[in-house]
Amino acid sequence: MxxxxxxxxxxxxxxxxxxxDKWSAQVLVQLGTGPRRFTELERTIEGIxxxxxxxxxxxxxxxxLVLRTVYPDSPPRVEYxxxxxxxxxxxxxxxxxxWAKRSRPAVAAARRAYxxxxxxxxxx
Amino acid sequence: MxxxxxxxxxxxxxxxxxxxDKWSAQVLVQLGTGPRRFTELERTIEGIxxxxxxxxxxxxxxxxLVLRTVYPDSPPRVEYxxxxxxxxxxxxxxxxxxWAKRSRPAVAAARRAYxxxxxxxxxx
DNA sequence: CAGAATCCGGGCCGATACTG
DNA sequence: CAGTATCGGCCCGGATTCTG
Numbered sequence: 128m129x130x131x132x133x134x135x136x137x138x139x140x141x142x143x144x145x146x147x148d149k150w151s152a153q154v155l156v157q158l159g160t161g162p163r164r165f166t167e168l169e170r171t172i173e174g175i176x177x178x179x180x181x182x183x184x185x186x187x188x189x190x191x192l193v194l195r196t197v198y199p200d201s202p203p204r205v206e207y208x209x210x211x212x213x214x215x216x217x218x219x220x221x222x223x224x225x226w227a228k229r230s231r232p233a234v235a236a237a238r239r240a241y242x243x244x245x246x247x248x249x250x251x
Numbered sequence: 252m253x254x255x256x257x258x259x260x261x262x263x264x265x266x267x268x269x270x271x272d273k274w275s276a277q278v279l280v281q282l283g284t285g286p287r288r289f290t291e292l293e294r295t296i297e298g299i300x301x302x303x304x305x306x307x308x309x310x311x312x313x314x315x316l317v318l319r320t321v322y323p324d325s326p327p328r329v330e331y332x333x334x335x336x337x338x339x340x341x342x343x344x345x346x347x348x349x350w351a352k353r354s355r356p357a358v359a360a361a362r363r364a365y366x367x368x369x370x371x372x373x374x375x
Numbered sequence: 376c377a378g379a380a381t382c383c384g385g386g387c388c389g390a391t392a393c394t395g
Numbered sequence: 396c397a398g399t400a401t402c403g404g405c406c407c408g409g410a411t412t413c414t415g
Contacts, residue, residue, distance in 0.1 A: 134352060135280055135345065135348050136276075136277040136280050136281070136296070136348075138347075138348040138349070138351035138352045138355075139276050139277060139280060139344065139347065139348045139351070140277070141351045141355070141358075142347045142348065142350065142351045143271065143273075143276060145351075145358070147267065147271050148407080148408095149267075149407080149408075150408095152260075152263045152267060153260040153263060153264070156259055156260050156263060157260070164376085164377090165376070165377050165378075166376065166377075169377095172260070176408075176409055176410075177377085177378075178378095178379090178380095178408075178409075178410090179407090179408060179409080180378095181377085181378060181379080182407095182408090188365065189361070189362055189365040189366075190358050190361055190362055190365075191357055191358055191360070191361025191362070191364075191365075192358075192361075197377095200376095201376095201415095202376045202377085203376050203377055203378085203415080204376075204377090205376080205377060205378090212354055212357055212358070212361075215350055215353075215354070216347070216350050216354075218346070219343050219346035219347045219350060220263065220347075221259065222342070222343035222346060223262075223263065223266045223340070223343045223344075223347075224259050224260075224262035224263045224266065225262070226266065226339055226340050226343060227262035227263070227265045227266045227269075228258060228262045229339075230336055230339070230340075231262075231265070233315055233336055234265075234269070234314050234315055234316075234336070236315070237313070237314055237315025237316075237336075238313055238314055238315070241312065241313040241314075241315075242313075272387080272388095273387080273388075274388095288396085288397090289396070289397050289398075290396065290397075293397095300388075300389055300390075301397085301398075301399095302388080302389075302390090302398095302399085302400095303387090303388065303389075304398095305397085305398065305399080306387095306388090321397095324396095325396090326396045326397085327395080327396050327397055327398085328396075328397090329396080329397060329398085
């Protein structure tokens, strides 16, 4: 049996390489609701640093997921928007987010149970 | 406007914390097709080290995504299987993988175009 | 406003060796 | 077979400073 005949796991690796880092997925979700300026994103995505926002946007732009438009204004104005490529990935991403919201209690309970078991083993 | 009224991006963070690392998603996909023993997984998931497989499985188990069963045999026999929690996440994951496969050419083209632009700027 | 440049610490992960 | 333990490199990402 081949390890991955249909390339499923390989494809998963690719997705995670694109948007599996700390911030990219959140940037995508934000842009999914409409174009945003740099500082808007910085304010909306809580905890992101300027550096990381820049790097994330650059990487997304490079892979064709984000369109960057510079308007020759002063002060400078740059807008980020989705590309057609993104629009198809937003849905699976939101499915994942939905799963997370639904499963939050179950995950928390599993974690407590596991940690309790570990604690019981440790003190025995 | 609240940053994330429905908790979408927060939920995304949680998912990525669970399965966003280098190997967990692949482990899940493997287990999605049926229970596996430790060494089976190690062989099937190309490139994974014993240490990383152990850590990934432990983490997945802790969060209630994987069930670990030890059979009192000699030599030892341990089986890993999905939990009901997993079964609902597999589908969105495969949707992501499908997207990756469909979008591979577009992403590659975008990357080439971007890199060419950078190259042109650099040598100008 | 929208970045670029630099420094730096933590942890992710691989390699290797050892065990019941 | 199914792990654990330890060491070490690398890179992700945060803080800070500077710029057009």
